[in-house]
Amino acid sequence: MPNNKNATEFAGVSRRTVLKAAGAGAAFAAIAGSPARLLAAEPLKVAAVYTVPVEQQWVSRIHKAANAAKDRGDIEYVYSENTSNNDYERVMREYAEAGHKLILGEVFGVEDAARAVAKDYPDVAFLMGSSFKPDEAIPNFSPFDNYIQDASYLSGIIAGAMSKSNHIGMVGGYPIPEVNRLMNAFIAGVKESAPDTKFQIAFIGSWFDPPKAKETAFAQIDGGADLLYAERFGVSDAAKERKVLAVGNVIDTQSEYPETVVASALWHFEPTLDKAIAEVKAGTFKAADYGVYSFMKNGGCSLAPLGTFEGKVPAEVMAKVAEKEKAIKDGSFTVEIDDSEPKA
Template sequence: MAAQTRFPSPSRRAFLLSSLACAALIGTAPGRLFAQETKKLKVAGIYTVPVEQQWVSRIHVAAVAAQARGEIDYTYSENTANADYPRVMREYAEGGYDLIVGEVFGVEQEAREVAADYPDVAFLMGSSFKPDGSLANFATFDNYIQDASYLSGIIAAAMSKAGNIGMVGGFPIPEVNRLMHAFMAGAREVNPAITFQVAFIGSWFDPPKAKETAYAMIENGADLLYAERFGVSDAAKEKGILAIGNVIDTQADYPETVVASALWHFEPTLDHALAQIRAGAFAAEDYGLFSFMKEGGCALAPFGTFEGKIPQEALDLVGKRAEEIKAGSFTVEINDEEPKSA
C-alpha cells in the first residue's frame, strides 16, 4: 500500500499568541488539556507501518470507531520513518490536535522532547518505557495481552501432536517477549514437555522473511506455529499445519489454519484518554493495564471453523483460567526477557 500521509495546516502560533494576550488580561493560562466536556476532539495517529499491520491496526480500528460515534475527528499518517517521526509530531501539534497517538519504540527520546515543546497537547504513545511525571502530557501504553496469549497457548498445546511449536516474532522487545512467554506458559500447563523454536526476523513488516523463517521451523519438526508476524500463517497454510494468531483475528483469511488468536482491544485505552482530556485530567499515566483481560483490553477470538475440533478438556481449562483471570485469582506472569528456543 502506498504511503498515506495527511498533514494538518502547519501553524496555530497566531492563535496561541492571541490566547496568551487574553490570558494575561484575565489571569489564566491557555491550554487544551483543560476540561472540554462537549467539544469533538481532534485526534491524529502516527504509524511507522501500514495501518493493516497487526499492532497498529488495533489503534486505527479504535480511532475509526470513536470517529463513527461522533466523538472525534481522526486523521493519520502511516509508513512514517523513525527519522521523520518527530517532524510529523510537530506538524500535528502545530495543527491544533488535542490528542496524538502512535508508537515511539524507535524514537523514545526525540518524541518526549517534542511533547515537552507542546504542553497543551496530549500525547499517548506506545512505548517500552514508563511515563515521566515531569512530562505531564506524555502517557504511554503497550499491548499487555498476556492473559489472552496464555489462553491461546493452552489451545496450541492441545492441538499440537508433535509437541513442537515454532514461534516467529519481529523484534525481541518487551511487548513481544511478554506475549511469547505467556503463550509458552499456557502451552506448558497442558504439556510440560512441549518444545519451542523461537526466532526474530528483525522487522515489523516483512512477510516473506517471516514466511521463510517459519518454513525452516516446519522442516525442523514444528507442527504448529505462533504467528506474531504476517507471513507465518501463509507458511502454515502451504505446509498444511496449524497456527495461532496474535493481536488480530485472521481466521477469515486462513479458515483451515488459524485455530485461535489472542486479540488486543485498544478501545479501553483510547476511551480512557479521551475521557481524561474532556475532564481536563490527562496526565503521564501508564495505560498498560487497559489491555488486561479484566479491563476488556484483550480476549480470545471466536474459534470459528475450529468449533468442535478443539479437545473439550482444553476448552474447559481455557474457560476456568479466563474466569480466574477476570476475578483476579489467577495472574499471568509478565516476563519481558527475550524468550529462547527450548
C-alpha cells in the same frame, strides 16, 4: 514495536498524510458567538503517527479503535503511516501545530525525540506506544503497550493440546519486551497442556516483512514443528501452504485461514483510547501508564472465537480455558509478565 535500544529505521515507501484545516473549528466557534460552549461539544481533534502501514497487526488495532471513536462522533481523526524514524518528530510537531489535542503513535525507536516534542507542547496530550514508564516531568505524555499476555496464555493452552508432535515454532519481530512477554505467556499456556513441548524460536528483525517471516516459518516446519505461533504476518501463510496449524496474535485471521488458524489472542485498544479521550475532554489527562487497559480484566484483550475449529478442540481443554479466563478476570489467577527473551 521496537524500543530505542533496538531502533530500526523504516523507509518511507508510501506515506499517506491527511491534515485538516486547523482553524476551521475555531472560526465556526467565533461565528457562533459562544466559543467555550461550542468547543466543549465539538469532537476532539486526534492525530496519529505510525511507522508502518495501518494494515500491520499492532497499528491496525489503534487505527480500528480511533475509527470507532470517530464514527461515534467523539473525535476527528487523521493519521500518517510509514513515517520513518528520522521524520517522526517533524510529523508530530506538524500535528501539534495544527491544533490536534491528542496525538497517538508508537515511539519505540524515537523515544527521546517524542518526549522532547511533548515538552514543547504542554497543552497537547500524547498517548504513545513505549517500552518506558511515564515521567512526571512530562505530565502530558502517557505510554501504553499491548499487555495481552492473558489472551496469549489462553491461546497457548489450546495450542499445546492441538500439536500432535509437541513441537511448536515461534516467529517474532524483535526480542524486546512487547514481543517477549506474549511469547513467554503463550509458552506457559502450552505447558499447561503439554509440558514436554519443544519450541523453535526465531526473530526476523523487522515489524513488517511477511516474506521473511514466511521463509522462517517454513524452516521451522522443516525442523519438525506442526504448529506455529504467528507473531508476524507471513507465518500463517506458511502454515496454510504446509497444512500445519497456527495461532494468531493481536488480530483475528481465522476467516482468512479457516483450515489452519486454530486460535488467536486479540488486542482491543478501545479501552486505552477511550480512557485517554475522556481524560483529555475533562482536562484531567496526566502522565500515567496506560498499559493496564490492555489487561483482560479491563477488556483490553480476549481469545478470538474458534470459528471453524469450534468443536475440534477437546472439550476438557476448552473447559480449562474457561476456568482460567474466569480466574484471570476475577483476579484469582495472574498470568506472569515475563519480558525476558524466550529461549528455544
